[in-house]
Amino acid sequence: MNSHKNSRSNESSSSDDTHCPNKSKTPLIRIKNLYKIFGKDEKKILEQVKAGKSKDEILAETGHTVGLSNINLDVYPGEIFVIMGLSGSGKSTLIRHFNRLIEPTAGEIEVAGSDVMQLSSKDLQDFRRNKMSMVFQRFGLMPHRTVLENIGYGLQVQGVKKAEIKQKATQWLETVGLDGYANQYPGQLSGGQQQRVGLARALCTDADILLMDEAFSALDPLIRSEMQDQLIELQEKLHKTIVFITHDLDEALRLGDRIAILRDGVLVQQGTPVDILLNPVDDYVEAFVKDVNRARALTVETVMQPQICRISAETIGEAVLQMRKSKEDFGYVVNKDGYQGVITQDTLDNVETSDYSNVLDASLLEDVPAVQSDALIETVIPEMLDNILPLPVLNEDGEVEGNLCRSTLADVLSDQPSSEEDKKSTYA
């Protein structure tokens, strides 16, 4: 699972635009100026909201609740877009606008180029059948239908033939690892198993877009991370567009290609996980981010120094020349077999000028272990502690991409106490 997560984050940070990894593509879902006000007289209150009155003022004066206020977001094909916020921030309300389970007070919703707000109730039904499927926090399974019938529900609603439903549903049942449970009823399954059924039901309709409303929040932590793994694994094969709602930042960081943070019905920040983690826009986001164990959430490449001195010389003389061009007093020696080791200025200074024509061989190099760019920071800390020199960072092809030194690491991690320490200090 690591490899997947990290290969995706590779993509996102290799493009300079941290805001959206798929800038070239057109968005699959586009939400524009969306407002939702709960109460009797939504339209009238809308003017006041637009005029800039706060949520609390409106509630106190008119008894109307502002659910969502001026939401603008784009979701691109093939990404996992996470919407995060505390309870009451409007995230579940927002996701229900995507398929119009909730009608907005004002705003535009566009999916795959068509305006969802203009659909007639018949078209809306077709839209829900074919374009989107949904996974619910409390599973939303039908207790009177067997597991297999539940998985095939979307197809049954579409009027697909029974034999075909059975065949497809069985296939998805096996994919989510519930073989043998086909004829059980949801009530006989554990929470995790039930949500697998929910997931299989969503996948069974072959819809491109998957809406997941706090899908894993009701599960216990172990099962939750198991389900996250499974989702990541499936997404690798299926490349769905997933809108995922959660209140758990760790989950958001783990799954999300991009994250939007919602507070009191307002989108406060949108960006890649690294963006959110390293550049929180305000106190609210910062408070969220504070408790995250960064060593576990960030990969090496997000914090490494890309400017390094690569020594590709064959002889010592060439190495000296290359070293002079760089400001650093050490260099990473690479040849066609990849990274070889570190050579320092000191070592080169000690070599006699007469030996400059000699081949640069292993005896001169310091043996510094390399780390993979997609490794989590947590996993490289031991190597970091064993070596004084900055560690070279290798990309997937084995090329040296940058380096990671102790001070960088200290900077990134010391911004906040790690969560374990936090707990200890509160209990002490």
Next chain:
Amino acid sequence: MSDSSWLSEIPQLDRHQLLDIRKTLDGAYRSFSREYGDNIEAFFDPLLTFLIWFEKLLLGSPWWLVVAVLAVFAYAASRSWKLTVGVAVAFFLIGFFGMWDNTMRTMSIILVSTLLAILIGIPIGIAMSRSDRVQSTVTPVLDIMQTMPAFVYLIPVVMLLGIGKIPGVIAVIIYAVPPVIRLTNLGIRLVDKEVLEAATAYGASPTQRLFGVQLPLAMPNIMAGINQTIMMALAMVVIASMIGVKGLGQPVLKSITNQYFTLGLMNGLAIVALAIIFDRISQSYAKRTLQNLGGH
């Protein structure tokens, strides 16, 4: 009435005015029933034919066949031998004590009334569950139906249709239909919102939602309503006998007027036996078919 007495006495219409009101209303209703009585009777004719046919069927069949059929029903519904044997023994005893014919008559009218009550009640319950306005109009009507003494609404029914089976069935239905309406409404309203939302999210049409989700999930409540309806229909048997419905109610009525304690008790017990049998069969059927809804 003098002007100052309203403090000590409640202001009251005088006797003539009251009489006028009664006369006008009674007269209007009477002329209405003269005008349309025949048409309304004609409207209920198919029902009457069916009632008579069903009663004759029950009375005409040999007793052992009826007992056997009832036992098979009991077993099919409950899959319990104990209940099946209980049903057979109960019916045998009813026959043994000479109440067979009356029991068959009562059973036929109860079954038909219950069936009609379900056919009328479930759609009304569904309509109530879909609209708060319908709910707020129907609820007081149901309250009236349940609290108004049965004798009171027997009067217009008898005025309109005379005495006999049809007014009996109508009276039984009026008395027995509220529980199935109320519990259908309640059952549908109590269906888990998220399950319903899931159905909507997958593009289920309103009809698919009703028959695929709402009704099946409301079934435990609807079955409880049907059960109550059966029980109330049985309770109505004695009152219905006052307007000429034959069956177990008539001997009870006779025993009240003549103080025949044993006759009353035996027929009363036969009604109780019917009630218990219907109750157990419908309950165990509901329990058996709906066991997955409990989420155990």
